[in-house]
Amino acid sequence: DQQVKQNSPSLSVQEGRISILNCDYTNSMFDYFLWYKKYPAEGPTFLISISSIKDKNEDGRFTVFLNKSAKHLSLHIVPSQPGDSAVYFCAASGRDSNSGYALNFGKGTSLLVTP
Amino acid sequence: GAVVSQHPSRVICKSGTSVKIECRSLDFQATTMFWYRQFPKKSLMLMATSNEGSKATYEQGVEKDKFLINHASLTLSTLTVTSAHPEDSSFYICSATRGAGYGYTFGSGTRLTVV
Numbered sequence: 001d002q003q004v005k006q007n008s009p010s011l012s013v014q015e016g017r018i019s020i021l022n023c024d025y026t027n028s029m030f031d032y033f034l035w036y037k038k039y040p041a042e043g044p045t046f047l048i049s050i051s052s053i054k055d056k057n058e059d060g061r062f063t064v065f066l067n068k069s070a071k072h073l074s075l076h077i078v079p080s081q082p083g084d085s086a087v088y089f090c091a092a093s094g095r096d097s098n099s100g101y102a103l104n105f106g107k108g109t110s111l112l113v114t115p
Numbered sequence: 116g117a118v119v120s121q122h123p124s125r126v127i128c129k130s131g132t133s134v135k136i137e138c139r140s141l142d143f144q145a146t147t148m149f150w151y152r153q154f155p156k157k158s159l160m161l162m163a164t165s166n167e168g169s170k171a172t173y174e175q176g177v178e179k180d181k182f183l184i185n186h187a188s189l190t191l192s193t194l195t196v197t198s199a200h201p202e203d204s205s206f207y208i209c210s211a212t213r214g215a216g217y218g219y220t221f222g223s224g225t226r227l228t229v230v
Contacts, residue, residue, distance in 0.1 A: 034219075043121070043208050043221040044159070089159065103149070103210070103219060105159040 003027045004092050006106035013113050019077040021109050023090030026071065030094040034103070035064060035075045038087045047088075048075070080113045087111070118142055119211050121222025128199055128229055136194045136225045138209030144189035145211035149219075150182075153206040162207075165192050199229040 005024045013019045021035075031052040036044035050057040050064045050073070057064050063076045077084055087110045091103040118141040128134050138148055147166050151159040163179075165171040165186035173179045181203075183195040192211075196203055209222040 036221075043210075043224040045221070046219070103159075103161070105151075 002107075003030075004090055004104045004106040006088075006090055006109050008109050009107070010110040010112070013080045013111065015082055015113055015115050016079045019075075019080045019084065019111055019113065021075040021077075021088050021090070021111065023073045023075075023106055024071055025073075025092050025104075027092070027094060027104070028071070030092040030104070032093050033064070033066060033073050034091045034093075035062075036089040036091060037084075038089060038108070044089055077111075080111075082113045082115055085111055085113050117220045119145075119209065119220045119222045121209055121225055123225060124223060125226045126228070128227070130200055130229055131198055133195055133197045134199055134227060136196075136207055136209075136227075138192045138194070138211065138222050140190045140211045140220070143211075143213055145192070146189065146214050148186055148192040148209055148211045150184060150192075150194050151208045151210070153208065153224075159208060162194075196227065199227070201229045203227065204229045 003026050034049040035047040037047050038044040048059050048062045048064050050066050055066050066073045087108040089108045090106040093103050120139045120141055122137045126134055149164050150162045152162050153159050161174050162177045163171045163173045163184050165184050167186050167189050171184035181197055186192040206224050206226050208224040210219045212219050
């Protein structure tokens with residue numbers, strides 16, 4: 001049962017514009033959310049996180065917004081650069097996980113930033 | 116800081132043989148390590164959680180006799196794929212954490228091909 005959902009498998013954005021990647025979750029016990037970036041044949045690299053006590057966290061070009069009532073979060077990349085082209089995974093964790101604080105991942109969104 | 120080394124990065128083995136994948140935390144003590152498997156176009160699926168010195172907790176559907184996990188020290192966890200078959204071919208990724216609130220660090224992954 002997919003508890004973290006990224007409904008857009010791919011997204012194409014022009015360089016310099018904003019990329020918005022969306023993520024929905026179903027488990028109300030999740031209290032920590034992360035975004036990872038992944039290049040082919042590599043492990044995911046951490047981008048940015050947000051805890052459930054906040055609704056926004058910003059780090060340079062990357063901003064994550066959390067809407068707890070809607071169980072929705074989004075990652076904004078402004079301005080988008082060709083090097084941002086990768087697969088972005090949304091992940092969530094919470095105390096009720098049978099596996100401690102293991103991450104629940106979405107299926108990923110493949111972002112392509114075109115020059 | 117917080118570096119996780121995963122080895123080997125690629126391995127090709129014959130059907131019926133066993134393969135061991137190592138995951139090491141280089142500069143921190145990992146109380147918990149996680150093993151994930153990624154299928155093409157799918158999310159990272161948690162296979163098991165291992166805490167140092169205790170038996171791993173396997174997710175539903177993961178055969179513990181086939182995927183042997185050992186977490187003998189605070190810096191090393193191993194995943195052994197026993198009697199590998201072509202359907203075990205996949206990308207395996209480990210991650211490690213010091214504990215709740217410390218975040219997760221991922222290894223670079225291992226591409227296993229069983230021929």
